[in-house]
Each structure stands twice: as structure tokens, then as C-alpha cells.
Amino acid sequence: MSLALSVLDLVPVRSDQTTGDALAATLDLARAADRLGYRRYWVAEHHNMPAVAATNPPVVIGLVASATERIRVGSGGVMLPNHAPLVVAEQFALLEAAFPGRIDLGIGRAPGSDPVTSWALRHGAGGVSDEAVTHFPEYVDNVLAMMEPAGVGLALRGGQHVLKATPAALSVPQIWLLGSSDYSARLAAEKGMPYVFAHHFSGSGTAEALELYRSTFQPSPELDAPRTFLTVNAVVAPTAEQAHRLALPQLLQMLALRTGQPLVAQRSVEDAETIVDAGLPEAHDSLVEAMRRRWVIGDPSTARADLERLAASYGVDEVMVNPVAGAFRGADPRTSSARERTLALLAS
Template identity: 80%
Template sequence: MTDLALSVLDLVPVRTDQTTGDAIRASLSLARVADRLGYRRYWLAEHHNMPAVAATNPPVLIGMVAAGTERIRVGSGGVMLPNHAPLVVAEQFALLEAAYPGRIDLGIGRAPGTDPVTSWALRHGAGGVSDEAVSHFPEYVDNVLAMMEPDGVGLALRGSTHVLKATPAAGSVPMIWLLGSSDYSARLAAEKGMPYVFAHHFSGRGTAEALELYRSTFKPSPELAEPRTFLTVNAAVADSAEEAERLAAPQLLQMVALRTGQQLTPQPLVEEARVRLAEGLAPGHQQLLDSMRSRWVVGDADQARAELEELAATYDVDEVMVNPVGGAVAGTPSDAAPARERTLELLSIGRS
């Protein structure tokens, strides 16, 4: 583990005993733990209209986390670009980079990050529709990249050129990554010579194929001479393997609900999850839960670190981004997530 860099992915989960403000405060505490322990980066996701996820606006959260930490890189995992006008995204991240130079990552994704109705509301408000926005994704990526450069990008309009700049006097630009859970973004990142991350924590399938496609078709760019990628994984680590399994149950139930089209609710407490499991799951749902669990890192410190090392070796990466999914027991302070913090602490043992 001394040579393997660790990072954090945060969806800002909301439990049944929390308000949105509680969940944000718990995540800010988690980010400070990651910063203190030497984690490389802290990325925040974009999801909308979900009762258990408060990460609706990565740029706002990134500003909070960067202000509350000292050295860790802070970024988006990711901004769902078809939901937004490219200039708005460029402006947001140019300002963040100006405020925290050398610490900001812009991870860009193509998925909606929500249900179709909410997706329509997001994109219709910006003057577009879902299919059109997705089809223009490569163009939008180019626009964001160009607008954040110090010289901006020239927009041809009525016989003249109008220069668009994300910020008046850029001194540096964020590191920009493409994210994906299929081979689409792998191909696009390789073609543009950009760093790429496959959402292994969400999909768990097709990771090796996507990374091989990215590496084998990569074209060097001025910003990146060689392919650069890392792995994401869900993890719950505790002082014993049994406790880790217990803490992982609330998020596993949430993922079963998401994958099977059930009504989504705030994340249950550990005791609530235990009751649901004791009552039994619908036919086929236990098999789905077991399948997802097999791709997560759940166990005590030694077991979890060994699994992370094995994953890194399997996919030939020198960095793993952990989504700490441990739930909370009844009586936990509403503005804290001790199981998530403990995961980061236990994984950091033995690292230089």
C-alpha cells in the first residue's frame, strides 16, 4: 500500500436521520480526514432528485471542500456535461482553479445522473433537449477545454470573431478527466489524449475492456504524453470483517432499489437495514445484492488493503479512488459519518 495512491469519491449520502445540511457537514468532516491522512484527491459526484444523495452541484461542494482542506486535490466525479451549458462549467471551474491553483480536477461525464423527467427539466431549462445534448458531448468537451485556456476560444458570429473566456486572466487550468461506464468515453478520451476513469464502483463490469481500449488507442496530446487512469471502488472497512459487512448493508440495499426500479428513500441506518434483510428480499434481489457485494471491498483493514492491491495490479493502475459506503448506527450524531471516516483511517495504515 505504500506505492498505491488512494483517493476518495463522495456522493454526499443522506441517511434517514439526516437533513441535507447534516449530510454536507458529515462530508466536510470526511474530506478533512482524507486531507489529514494524505489521500490524493477528493471528488464529488453529480446526481439529481434522489432522496439519498445530496451531491447535486459539484462546483458548489468543491468550493466548500477546498476551503475546508489544505492540500488534497478536489474535483468532480463528475460534472454531467449534457446537463449544462459548456461556458457555465468552464466559468465555474476556472474560478475554482483561480482560487485554489493546482488543486482542482474537472471530471466530465456524459450520463444524466438522474431520472428522465429530472434530466428533461435540467436540460430544457438550458434551452436544449436530452438527445441533442448527449449527441453534442464531444463538441461540448472541446468547448470547455478551449474556454478555460488563457486565450479563450473564438466564436464566429455575423462575420466577426467573438472571444469567449471562462475567466479574465487564467494563470492555470484544472486537470480535466473524462469519466464513463461504457467504452464511449474510453474511445473519446483516447482520441483527445485526455486522462480517463472507468466507473468501476458503479458498473463493475467491462472495466478491463474499457481500460484496454483506452490504452491501446490513446493518442498523445500536448497535455498528456501517455495514458493516465485509475480505478474506483466501493469500500466498507471496519475493525472486523463482520462489522464491515453489517455497515455495508444499507448502501447495498440502496443499490438494489436503484437497479430494480423501487422507490428510492434516504439511506437506512444499519439497524433498519438489518430488519429489511431479516424480512427477506424479493425473488432475484438477493442474487443481485450478492453480485454487487462481490465487486466491493468489504472487510477488516488487512483484508481490504490486500483486495485494493489486487485490484490495482489486475487493472494496472497506481491509484484507487474509494467510495466509502459504510452506514451509520442509531445514535450516531446526525452531522457525522464515523464508519466512512474509519474506512479511510484503516486503509491509510502502513502508507508512507
């Protein structure tokens, strides 16, 4: 591929799927991405959502890496305030040891869930939500240091103690900062780390965040120049009409999320069409249309041209595609054929 392509996967759960079905479909999708030459496969962290099974990135990464041979596998991302830095370092050091040279650790600052679930994640482990966010830069440094083969020294009770994420590391994962505001752009530039803006989710502020990152970047021993790529939601089918139909279930999911409606498992294409045909409120209809314009939806040649245009516009040589195509009634619950087809048509 002249333009490197990667995959972002939230492990969506359709109304006809169990969690096990959704994971089986993700493993098939990952195998397809590996076979088609995609560069990396990242999974997200979201909690307590009826349509998302990606609650624990390290577990899913282990499954995906075991099911594939070549592709880099990582988190897009681990929401660090939800976890103790040592735990994250241990998890990803083990993954890197098992799959050397194939693991990415993408770190984010957002909660990845509603306030109640965030409280359960953080207070349940003895943490305090506000403190975890406030100390985010320090926690990032801790993760980086603990995964180094030499570990990091910890002064405690008058003595010096060494903390290592794993006893005998030969390599460390590639570590990225992720964000949907300028906060992580500034922090990544300051620390000399790779950075990705969540264009697929935010849709605005991408150019400003990337310019801030590039213009204020400070080289580090790990990275001598800014490194970033673009994320985008995509649905590709043999015809544009088919692609737009397949995009409807996820468009309604995002509409519910943005307007505070109850979240449900992802609907079938037919059920989504019934809702849209009945008529959406004018404000909701305009929001759906705005999202539709930001996504890449269409036939293969149009979609590929859109990706090339976006990459040129934002000055990147890699695009991470979130394949959000839905499914028709009666589809095999353990596969996501329309998502796989999106990847195949983009790569061909």
C-alpha cells in the same frame, strides 16, 4: 502510501440527516482524507434522489477545497449534457483561480438522474436532451478551449469574438473524461485525455474499457501517455463482521436503484438488517451478493490486500474509494464516523 488512494463522495443523506447534516459530514470526511494523505477528493452529480445531496459539484468542491489544505478536489463528475459548456468552464476556471493546482474537472455524459429531472435540467435552460448528448465531443472541446488563458475565438454575425472562462487565468484544472461504457474510453483516447471507468457503479466491462483506452490512445500536448485509475465501493471496519453490517444500508440503496424500487434516504444499519432478516426475493438476494463480491468489504488487512489486488489486476497505481459505510441508530447526524474510519483504516 505505496498505492495512491483517493476518495469519491456522493454526499449520502441518511434517514436521520438533513441536507445540512450531510454536507457537514462530507466536510469532516474531506478533512480526514486531507489529513490522512489521500491524493484527491471527487464529488458526483446526481439529481432528485432522496439519499444523495451531491446535486451541484462546483458548489460542493468550493466548500471542500476551502475546508482542506493539500488534497486535490474535483468532480466525479459534471454531467456535461446538463449544462452549457461556458458555464462549466467559468465555474471550474474560478475554482482553479481560487485553489491553483488543486482542482480536477471530471466530465461525464450520463444524465445523473431520471428522465423527468433530466428534461427539467436541460429544457429549463433552453437545451434539448438528445442534442446535448449528440454534441458531447464538441462540448468537451469547448470547455477545454474556453478555460485556456487565451480563450477561444467565436465567429458570430460577421465578427470574431473571444470567449474566456475567466479574465486572467494562470492555470487550468486537470480535466478527465469519465464513463461506464466504451464510448468515453474511445473519446478520451482520441483526444489524449485522462480517463476513468466507473468500476464502482458498473462492476463489469472495466478491463475491456481500459484496454480500449490504452490501446487506442493518441498523445496530446497535455498528456503523452494513457492515465487512469480505478474506482471501488469500500467498507472497512476492525472486523469483517462489522464491515458487512455497515455495508447493508448502501447495498439496499443500490438494490432499489437497480430493480426500480422507490428510493428513500439511506436507512440505519438496524433498519437494513430488519429488511434483510425478513428475507429478500431470491433474485434480489443474488443481486445483493453479486454487488457484495465486487465491493471491498472487510477488516483492514483484507481490504488493503483486495485494493492492491484490484490495482495490480487493472494495471493502475491509484484507487479511488467510495466509502459507503452506513450508520447505527443514534449516531451524530453531522458526522459519518464509519466512513471516516474506512479511510483511516485503509491509510494506516
